[in-house]
Structures are given as structure tokens and as C-alpha cells.
Amino acid sequence: MTSVTTTCRDLAELTPAAQTACRLLFQECFKAGIYNIFITETYRSQERQKYLYAQGRTRPGQIVTWTLNSNHKSRLAWDIAVGPPQSLYDVTTLNRVGAIARKLGITWGGDWVGSIDRPHFEVKASWKMPKGYVLGKVIVPSNSKMQVQLIVEDKKEEIKVAQNTNWNPGSPAMKTETENYVAKAVKDGIIQASHLKDLQNGTMTTDRLIGLYITIQQRRTTK
Structure with a gap:
């Protein structure tokens, strides 16, 4: 707590x-x-x-x-x-x-x-x-x-996602990599474990996932 x-x-x-x-x-x-x-x-x-x-x-x-x-x-x-x-x-x-x-x-x-x-x-x-x-x-x-x-970013590489829609990975490999990335951030104490659970059970939104990514990158940069 x-x-x-x-x-x-x-x-x-x-x-x-x-x-x-x-x-x-x-x-x-x-x-x-x-x-x-x-x-x-x-x-x-x-x-x-x-x-x-x-x-x-x-x-x-x-x-x-x-x-x-x-x-x-x-x-x-x-x-x-x-x-x-x-x-x-x-x-x-x-x-x-x-x-x-x-x-x-x-x-x-x-x-x-x-x-x-x-x-x-x-x-x-x-x-x-x-x-x-x-x-x-x-x-x-x-x-x-x-x-x-x-x-x-280069517009050719830009990926547009709808805000507040549930995250839908394009492949099992992408899901695994994303879960591993978030799991490491939880282990390092950067974010709470509840975020990983939401990602795994499919309730994570794309908007929230992007926010998590920015937060994790920011915290690791300042360490």
C-alpha cells in the first residue's frame, strides 16, 4: 500500500x-x-x-x-x-x-x-x-x-488508433512482447501490477496503453 x-x-x-x-x-x-x-x-x-x-x-x-x-x-x-x-x-x-x-x-x-x-x-x-x-x-x-x-513521426509510419477502444494486437507475438515490456515495468516498480492484469484480460484501451508507454519511457530516462 x-x-x-x-x-x-x-x-x-x-x-x-x-x-x-x-x-x-x-x-x-x-x-x-x-x-x-x-x-x-x-x-x-x-x-x-x-x-x-x-x-x-x-x-x-x-x-x-x-x-x-x-x-x-x-x-x-x-x-x-x-x-x-x-x-x-x-x-x-x-x-x-x-x-x-x-x-x-x-x-x-x-x-x-x-x-x-x-x-x-x-x-x-x-x-x-x-x-x-x-x-x-x-x-x-x-x-x-x-x-x-x-x-x-514520418506520416508513412504513423499508426492511427481510435481513442478509448480496446487494444487489439495484430499478432500473438506483439501481445507477448507488449506483456513482457509492461511486466518488466511492474517488476522495476515503475507502474502498478493492475495495468498488467488489464492488459492480459483485454480491458486495456489503446489510449491508456500509449500513456503507459510514455510514462515508462519517461521514468527510465530519469533514473
Whole structure:
């Protein structure tokens, strides 16, 4: 069981809709010239939410959350921060990201009245990508040492898959290789074992599989 003091930055722990929304936000930030933002938290258990809520109240420290009912626990929210040369929560940068989020139908904590939370972003479970946008392969950093990247491939080699459709390998060999790849990531402690089980029982979606691949590559690069 994960400790309440441990922050989860795994994008694959979000719902498929939230994963897509987050990657689309980072992609559009990249296009706007914002490269130095990164994920600081995705999924948060209720136990961790209670732990954070106690900070500044029954536990020493500054208040960091205003609620016990966060969409982080519903796997629909994520927090970001800003890398060098700006400060960790640079208002100008976060305001720019917030403006992009609005256009994408993503809720930004900076728009909240009273309890403003600029690093926070979330979507409803019914969120869908707005018309006119196409999601490419974007690298979403989980630390300040990396920058947002958009991978542009040769169109001749590009493979288009429908988002949120179940993964359907073209051959038994491909399935075996993919399972071995994910199994190694589980063994290395990069992702949770539940992802491998979903892959094996056929409930893994192509969108989620791509998200897992990006997460695994990113974690191994930073080790």
C-alpha cells in the first residue's frame, strides 16, 4: 500500500479521459512555447487527502488543500508546477496554462472563487476532446529536469488508433512482447501490477496503453 506521504505522478493512474485531457493540455502548451511545466500529482487516495487536509489544521505546516473531497481521488485531476528558470509556481506561466485549459474545456483551479488553486486542473468524467484538435505523441514530464516534448513521426509510419477502444494486437507475438515490456515495468516498480492484469484480460484501451508507454519511457530516462 502506498504511503500517504508519497506523491503519485503517474499519468496512467488517471481515467482515460483525464489522461487525454492532460496530454492535450501539455501539447497545446508546447505549441504555445511553454516547455518547462511538469506533473506534480495525479491520483490521490482518500487517506492521502485526509493527511494533506490535516496540514495547517491538526498537523504542523501551511494549509495546502481546502477540501476532503478532491477530484484527485476520482482520477480526474492533476497538479502541475513550473521548472527553471521560473519559480516553482510562477503565476505568469500558470495563468498562460490556465488560459489554454479554458479553451480545451478543462477546469482550472485559478478560476475558482475564494480558494484559488492555480497549479490544479481537472475534467468531468464526460469530458471529450473539443473539435478541431488532434492529439499527437506528447511527452508529459513528471519532474523539473525534463521539458515537454512533442514527437513528430514520418506520416508513412504513423499508426492511427481510435481513442478509448480496446487494444487489439495484430499478432500473438506483439501481445507477448507488449506483456513482457509492461511486466518488466511492474517488476522495476515503475507502474502498478493492475495495468498488467488489464492488459492480459483485454480491458486495456489503446489510449491508456500509449500513456503507459510514455510514462515508462519517461521514468527510465530519469533514473
